Amino acid sequence: MMRFVVFVELVNSHDAVAKMLLAVKQGNLGIESINIHSTEDGRNLSAILLLHGEENKAEWLVNKLLNFPYYRSAKILKQV
Amino acid sequence: MRAADALVKAMEKQGVDYVFGIPGGANMPFYDALKDSEIRSVLMRHEQQAAHAAEGYARVKRRPGVCSGTSGPGATNLITGLVDAYMDSTPVVAITGQVVRAFMGTDAFQEADIVGLVLPHIKYAVTVKDSRRVVQEFVNAYSVAMNLRPGPTLIDLPRDVQIEEVPNQIDVKPEPQFAKPLPEPDIESIKQAARIIVESEKPVILVGGGAVYSMAGREILELAEHIAAPIVETTMGKGAVPEDHPLVLGVVGMHGRVEADLAVIESDLVVCIGTRLSDRAIGPAKDFQKGRKIIHIDIDASEFGKNVRPTVSLPGDARKVLAELVEYTKHLVAKRPESMLAKKLREIGQAYDEYMMSMDDGKVLHSWKVVSLLTDALPPDTIVTTGVGQHQMWAQLFWKNRAPGTWLSSGGLGTMGFGLPAAFGAKAAAPDRVVVNLDGDGSFLMTCQTLACVADYELPVITVIFDNRSLGMVKQWQDMFYNKRYKDVEYNDRTDLVKLSEAFGVEAVRVESYDELLKVVTRAARSNTALTVDVPVDAGELVFPMVPPGKWLEDVKLPPGFDISQRIVSAGKIS
Incomplete structure (x- = not known):
């Protein structure tokens, strides 16, 4: 079991936020905290997710999100 | 022009030639716009079938299939097909009607949050509340359905958005997020x-x-x-x-x-x-x-x-x-x-084929022999679809595909009822090719109303029903893993599949021999006519090989009596 910090830039829509959390659910990742803020005059959002789960799941989550047009970038900031 | 008219023009420009769907209160402006279009809209009998037809079309045509439903139940009925498309990476664009913007969130008549409902299983879904974005969102959805890994998308259009006036929009390109370049090989x-x-x-x-x-x-x-x-x-x-x-x-x-x-x-x-x-x-x-x-x-x-x-x-x-x-x-x-x-492996495969054929005692019809005879008798570019269950497994074991895009089956979601509507969509995409739906009686009964479309639109599909009067695969699991305690897996004999097909306007026949089967199927293929063939197969058949769930391939169960121990590559690796 590992802890990850993941940074995601996404469009400002309920659907984008919901789908991100559904992906967290699909990856069976536990949520420790999620912070979401609007950026660029409210057109986009940035999210910082502190999650825990299996070793390879953070990379899976990042790659998974990048399949969908809602997400402009996604990266792992830290893994411990 | 109305946003709905602009949408239909954009669809024409993308090359959309079919829309599989059902009109209703909330997508009526869209259908009204289709009335003046060259796009052929097909009136399906259930939206699930519309989504599967779009899948069949997409997998043959190699571009998105388009389906439509009205708000509420029309949209929710699409979901099974969209999830199926997601699991099997099939490009499908769904266009749904939505209640007018002022009613959204009020539990209005036929209101459902279709975008929220499909989100876990879709590449992109959006409710378009700004009429000036309708064309752009369609172009985005159409593009991203095919971009990188294909998959389904959905645009949800409130009825009042569809009728708002918008300027004519020409040459709209997908936004960058919806048309990413292929990664270069590393x-x-x-x-x-x-x-x-x-x-x-x-x-x-x-x-x-x-x-x-x-x-x-x-x-x-x-x-x-x-x-x-x-x-x-x-x-x-x-x-x-x-x-x-x-x-x-x-x-x-x-x-x-x-x-x-x-x-x-x-x-x-x-x-x-x-x-x-x-x-x-x-x-x-x-x-x-x-x-x-x-x-x-x-x-x-x-x-x-x-x-x-x-x-x-x-x-x-x-x-x-x-x-x-x-x-x-x-x-x-x-x-x-x-x-x-x-x-050596090929020899083992031949031994399996020979063993299975030797099991044919001439008393009952066997599924594997039906598939084997049909694959030899039909043209090599025949498109075959399947339902889900034992017949699907026999088909994957014995049908020989000789060209890409000729095998359409529900692999990921395992959706019973996929076969007939997918075959219908495939025939729309390739009207000059033979399309055969190898179906189980259980699967067929789930989406058999598509036969009405087969007749109405003169898109002749041949359906071969492996009729064992049961949910065969579930029965097989009850046989193998539940001590033969059969529960709710056997059908009565009252449903006459021949009469049922004829009621929809599709000729049907029940065959009693392999010769009769081949005669009617090859005749229908040659004459490009629709046909339903009810094939009463052995109701006690179990599909082998079978690897029990959760077990490694070495634990495969072979057909009882099939002994390949002398020929096996590494002795003792198969039980």
């Missing part, structure tokens, strides 16, 4: 993969649906022939390479060909191409990974390590990556002579 990783291939003694190539979409058949055969590697397929990978090629051993996994399962068991390297490596294909990942190296090629980087941790991962389009991999491999090693392993 040459260093490809070199590493080539070295691993050269070092391996018993390589096997495993092809999935991604190999079909990428049309990578030629490159796969080139690699296989150069390194003398047997090729095995997932259910979705069937048809990526011609199955009459001597290196192609057929489908692997729970109900795979015995020689294909053995090839993987014996391998020291598996080159996995465009497959998500589901448990159904490879069994438990820990067993699959044990003692063999894995090279994984996929357009979707999230598949690397999701189920199986690869030795080398090669992101990108399968065809482009393979083209490079073949070149580097050829530089490193000369063409290998035919492998004895592949030869």
Whole structure:
């Protein structure tokens, strides 16, 4: 079991936020905290997710999100 | 013009020629706009069938199929088909009506949050509240459905948005997020993969649906022939390479060909191409990974390590990556002579075929023989669809696909009822080709109203029903894992499938012999006419080989009485 910090830039829509959390659910990742803020005059959002789960799941989550047009970038900031 | 008219014009520009759907209160402006269009709208009898028809169309035409439903139940009925398309990476665009903006969130009549409902299983879904964005959102949805890994998308249009006036919009391009470029092959990783291939003694190539979409058949055969590697397929990978090629051993996994399962068991390297490596294909990942190296090629980087941790991962389009991999491999090693392993495996496969045919005592019709006879009798470019269940497994074991895009089955979601509407959509995409739906009686009864469309639109599909009067696969599991305690798996004999088909306007016949079956099916194929054939098959058939759920391929159960112990490659590996 590992802890990850993941940074995601996404469009400002309920659907984008919901789908991100559904992906967290699909990856069976536990949520420790999620912070979401609007950026660029409210057109986009940035999210910082502190999650825990299996070793390879953070990379899976990042790659998974990048399949969908809602997400402009996604990266792992830290893994411990 | 109205936003609905602008949308239809944009659809025409994209080349959309069919919309499978049902009109209702909230998508009426869209249908009104279709009235003045060249786009053929097909009035389906249930929206689930509309989504499956769009899938069938897409997989043959290699571009998105379009389906539509009104708000509320019209939209929710699409969901099964959209989830099916997501699981099997099929490009489908759904256009749904929505209640007017002022009523959204009030639990209005026929209001459902369809975008919220489909979100976990869709590439992109949006409710378009600004009429000036309708065309842009359609172009985005159409593009992203095909971009990188294909999948379904949905645009949800409130009724009042559809009727608002918008300027004529020409030459609208997808926004950058919806048209990402293909990743270029990573040459260093490809070199590493080539070295691993050269070092391996018993390589096997495993092809999935991604190999079909990428049309990578030629490159796969080139690699296989150069390194003398047997090729095995997932259910979705069937048809990526011609199955009459001597290196192609057929489908692997729970109900795979015995020689294909053995090839993987014996391998020291598996080159996995465009497959998500589901448990159904490879069994438990820990067993699959044990003692063999894995090279994984996929357009979707999230598949690397999701189920199986690869030795080398090669992101990108399968065809482009393979083209490079073949070149580097050829530089490193000369063409290998035919492998004895592949030869022995083919002999085992032939022994299985011969054994199964020897089981035919002439008293009842057998599913495997029906499939085997049909695959020999019909043209090589015949498009075959299936429902889900025992007949699907017999079809994947005995139907020989000879061209990509000729095998349409619900591989991921396992949706009973997929076969007939998918066949209908396939026939719309390829009206000059023979389209045969190999169906179970259980699956057929779930979507049989599509026969009305077959008759109405003169898109003749041949349906062959493997009629065992039961939910055969569930019954098989109750037989094998629940001490034969059969529960709710047997149908009565009152439903006359011949009369049912005739009621929809499609000729039907119940056959009593293989000769009769071949006669009616080949006649329908030659004359391009619709036909439903009710084939009463042995109700006690169990599909073997079968790997019990959760077990490794070595634990495969073979047909009772089929003894290959003398011929098996490594003694003691199969029970």
